[in-house]
Amino acid sequence: MDRKELFEKKPKIKINDKISFCPTSAAMELIGGKWKSVILTHLIGDKKRYNELRKEIPGITERTLSLQLKQLEADGMVNRKVFTKKPPLKVEYTLTEFGQTLVPILNLIVDWGLQAAETKGEFLFEE
Known part of the structure; x- marks a missing residue:
């Protein structure tokens, strides 16, 4: 159809x-929601470990990141690969093939966010 x-x-x-x-x-x-598209954007083109995502996404709590990653995995957007069997676990997250279909849309959202910042706001740089 x-x-x-x-x-x-x-x-x-x-x-x-x-x-x-x-x-x-x-x-x-x-x-939808505050963090899913942010997490997906950070996974574009590269695999990331949990702590890498934590550092790259200021403002997200550990609990929220963990819950959102689990939901994205359950929805088939993110792949979680565990490399060790005992703690501390080495885990990497990547976009699945289905998650990759979102990359053009996520890139457009990033571009629009930059345009919105230029039009409606401002860029703040740390000195």
Whole structure:
């Protein structure tokens, strides 16, 4: 079924046991919230360990990062690879093939964020 047919039939969309009436709502079920798109953006083009992500994303708590990574993994956006069997665990996170499909959109969001900062705000540099 093509996009036009889908919009004409107006199907409900079910993701994670939630019913959406709009594709935007369905997408936001997977990437919505304050931190998911930020985490995904930091995983573009490279694998990262948990502490690397923690350092690169100031303001996120350890608990929130952990929960969001688990949710992104459950939704098939992020792959978690464990290299050791006993603590301390060496774990790396990467985008899955499905997660990679978001890269062009995430890059557009970054570009728009820069434009918004120039238009509506300002850049603050530490001295």
